[in-house]
Amino acid sequence: DTGVSQDPRHKITKRGQNVTFRCDPISEHNRLYWYRQTLGQGPEFLTYFQNEAQLEKSRLLSDRFSAERPKGSFSTLEIQRTEQGDSAMYLCASSLNPTGSGEKLFFGSGTQLSVL
């Protein structure tokens, strides 16, 4: 499978616990994005990387959230001291530099987080 892969697919945790998700982008893609999606809503941008550099973080990304992409390949998203409001689907997407018609994003299947 040469698409974007995310692990785990589902995560159930208790409030206050830490969780970490992993995203493996398409191998030659230099950009990697994290989004959050709640039921019935479109995805919301969280943060993105150009190679290993984290270039932007949304105001949605509180200080309990941290993302890394240490070697410019896979990325991790960690949520510390989870809250029930963190329950959502966390989507990862990757892309090459944009073409004239705009950047084409390839999404993973997401990690569904449930905080009890």
Add this chain to the structure above:
Amino acid sequence: KNQVEQSPQSLIILEGKNCTLQCNYTVSPFSNLRWYKQDTGRGPVSLTIMTFSENTKSNRRYTATLDADTKQSSLHITASQLSDSASYICVVSDNKAAGNKLTFGGGTRVLVKP
């Protein structure tokens, strides 16, 4: 504030019938508009990307239109199949380098019944 509104929120159609989904946006400056299909529990998959100068684009049984003057787009599904059951998300970008500049609509959930 940039916004993308989609209608209807959901619809049910019979297999083989056509349907049209609507998207209105207030994103400025406009760069491109995309339609994605998202199956339940999966990530979105791109159907079309249209720039300002394109007013129609097709991908198999999906045809998207764009009216940049009225800031409206539609996605037409022809001869629907059971596998078309999904959410369809309209996404507008205000910048070519776009992944962090996308405004997502809330989606239209389509259910195709046999």
